[in-house]
Amino acid sequence: MRRIIHLSDLHFGADEPAIAEGLLRDIERQSAHMLVVSGDLTQRARSSQFADAERFLKHIALPQIVVPGNHDIPLFNAIARWLTPLDNYRRFINRELEPTFADAELAVAGINTARSNTWKDGRISPHQVERLRQYFTAQPDAACKILVAHHPFIPPAKDLSAALVDGGPAALRILEACGCHLILAGHLHLAYSGDVRPHHIEVKRSILVIQAGTAISHRRRDEANAYNVLTIDGPTLSLEVRTWNGHEFIGATPKCFTQTEEGWIAQ
Numbered sequence: 001m002r003r004i005i006h007l008s009d010l011h012f013g014a015d016e017p018a019i020a021e022g023l024l025r026d027i028e029r030q031s032a033h034m035l036v037v038s039g040d041l042t043q044r045a046r047s048s049q050f051a052d053a054e055r056f057l058k059h060i061a062l063p064q065i066v067v068p069g070n071h072d073i074p075l076f077n078a079i080a081r082w083l084t085p086l087d088n089y090r091r092f093i094n095r096e097l098e099p100t101f102a103d104a105e106l107a108v109a110g111i112n113t114a115r116s117n118t119w120k121d122g123r124i125s126p127h128q129v130e131r132l133r134q135y136f137t138a139q140p141d142a143a144c145k146i147l148v149a150h151h152p153f154i155p156p157a158k159d160l161s162a163a164l165v166d167g168g169p170a171a172l173r174i175l176e177a178c179g180c181h182l183i184l185a186g187h188l189h190l191a192y193s194g195d196v197r198p199h200h201i202e203v204k205r206s207i208l209v210i211q212a213g214t215a216i217s218h219r220r221r222d223e224a225n226a227y228n229v230l231t232i233d234g235p236t237l238s239l240e241v242r243t244w245n246g247h248e249f250i251g252a253t254p255k256c257f258t259q260t261e262e263g264w265i266a267q
């Protein structure tokens, strides 16, 4: 059994410090095995904002897979945006933009979907897909294979026209071939989950997508601040969305999924 904390869209610089403190307290209580952060650590990629993000992450004593988001590239400093877009990210968070983590039960790969040449959209390139293919095919079949990205592969039910990651369909065809089970992402500041197949009819194998809301920022989209706790035990996955009620994070009834021959089945 493995328990994963999935945070997204921290947006230091647009964060609410009381919620950040409450989040650290709540994470302590989860007995988790690892932390995933699916991008947008900062609001404007400033050094001071990355320093706050670094301090926050240092409080969480778990293996961490963190990827950048579009807000982690400078927006107004054109020289930095084009010449050194993720220098601050590398300096404060991780030199590696696409980290991996594996143990006896998990194989987790992060990818960077943030780009300097788009305002807020993201992209996954053929080169990145090939790296993922090599990584996942080298992992044992028994491991739960998880991709972490900032930009979403499926839209939320409330906005089916939401922009998805560019290159997503081509990536999914390779991800299904190399046995990827799960994609964790963010960007839209909405917590939702679902199978990729209804949105990508060319994909035949079930891959479950889990999106996290904004954990601690005031950039809410008609939803409370939230984060996800995933418990993966063999073929079963329980997803608990924990939301901020103004005083503390509280859990809703977990959603349970089971992997079967037909794919992920929601209980």
Ligand SMILES: [Fe+2]
Residues within 6 Å of the ligand: 009, 011, 040, 069, 071, 187, 188, 189
């Ligand atoms: Fe965001």
Ligand SMILES: [Fe+2]
Residues within 6 Å of the ligand: 040, 069, 070, 071, 150, 187, 188
């Ligand atoms: Fe974003």
